[in-house]
Amino acid sequence: MTGFVAGSLPFIVYLAVTHSLSPYWLYVWVWGGRYANYNSLFSIIALGLRVNVGYFALNNTLLITLVVVVGSIIKRARRVSKHRESEKGDICNSNATPSPDIAARRVFASDVTLLIWLAASFVGLSVGGRFYTHYFFQIMPALSLIGARGFSEIASYTRAHGKHTRQAVIALLVIGFTITVVRFHTRTITLAADWVRGKKSEATVTWFHERLNHEERVVAALVRDLPDAADASDSLGLEGIRRDTPRSRAIEGASDYLFVWGYRPEIFYWSGLLPASRYLSAQPLTGVPADAQYANGERRSILEESSTAAARAQLINDLKETQPKYIIDELGFFNGALAILEYPELKEYMDSYKALGATGRFLVYIRRDLTRKNLLRNPNGPP
Numbered sequence: 001m002t003g004f005v006a007g008s009l010p011f012i013v014y015l016a017v018t019h020s021l022s023p024y025w026l027y028v029w030v031w032g033g034r035y036a037n038y039n040s041l042f043s044i045i046a047l048g049l050r051v052n053v054g055y056f057a058l059n060n061t062l063l064i065t066l067v068v069v070v071g072s073i074i075k076r077a078r079r080v081s082k083h084r085e086s087e088k089g090d091i092c093n094s095n096a097t098p099s100p101d102i103a104a105r106r107v108f109a110s111d112v113t114l115l116i117w118l119a120a121s122f123v124g125l126s127v128g129g130r131f132y133t134h135y136f137f138q139i140m141p142a143l144s145l146i147g148a149r150g151f152s153e154i155a156s157y158t159r160a161h162g163k164h165t166r167q168a169v170i171a172l173l174v175i176g177f178t179i180t181v182v183r184f185h186t187r188t189i190t191l192a193a194d195w196v197r198g199k200k201s202e203a204t205v206t207w208f209h210e211r212l213n214h215e216e217r218v219v220a221a222l223v224r225d226l227p228d229a230a231d232a233s234d235s236l237g238l239e240g241i242r243r244d245t246p247r248s249r250a251i252e253g254a255s256d257y258l259f260v261w262g263y264r265p266e267i268f269y270w271s272g273l274l275p276a277s278r279y280l281s282a283q284p285l286t287g288v289p290a291d292a293q294y295a296n297g298e299r300r301s302i303l304e305e306s307s308t309a310a311a312r313a314q315l316i317n318d319l320k321e322t323q324p325k326y327i328i329d330e331l332g333f334f335n336g337a338l339a340i341l342e343y344p345e346l347k348e349y350m351d352s353y354k355a356l357g358a359t360g361r362f363l364v365y366i367r368r369d370l371t372r373k374n375l376l377r378n379p380n381g382p383p
Contacts, residue, residue, distance in 0.1 A: 065150020215360030245272030
């Protein structure tokens, strides 16, 4: 508790000094509580069971050592309980009984502490009702120490039960660990082979994250008005254009700004353009949580309509001020119910933009007065 307070206090003081306590309370706690209650209890339990079973099946070595440590704690707890009962009997019979080994008590206490740490970390992992795989990083420190303790217990057990038992236990652990390595590091080996070969393999080119990165680079090249966005989307080409960005020179106009409806901050990185609005995510604009907004047809909001309407009004003010040349609708491609044109006030604003169609999984719009055809007709128009 002392550590929590000591770590949180400077942050709270900073929020108070910057008059940000109210937004902090709203965005973190009010929205967070509604986000946690978005899914039903049944769906949360079902998802939790499915993901946890899958996680520990693939990380079976951690599961085995966890079971071993829990079993060890139960055994030691029974011994302590029996010893206490024996002490009571000996007191009645006036007989002296030697106290249990102090070192064993310390091991027992440290093992219990590790389990408490794991339990607290798991509560933090699951409190939002989501069980995404990267959330499990939160329990990895405790699981790693428990794993080390489990191996020491396994080593002691196999030494006491002979050669054949030791061989069987080692074989089980090796098989389980091999499953983990194959599952999680096949991609590592593939990427390493690509690096050595100097060319991406078919497995890498078709990999979900590689395709995602390629799409982001293509659309980033498009909004920088490169002649052939697909050809110029390689990292070297984009690194070249990123040297000449509004971050390294004075802002020249609409072509230096970009707005992305949805959430894809990588496009700002690859293009080097500035966000045209304070809203980098559509969540405060639609009220639909990030993990739910990509389900087609889902539009159930956790926020009041007055709140999202006010945010959209602020968005329009931001866009009128920066007047970005390009607007990208990343969300509408996945969920038509949350497309930018589904909101009347935004649809009215978007009348001044022309749809260029889909680039990858992005719907791209350009200001009508800045299209090539319009600029040819009116060469003295806005830059």
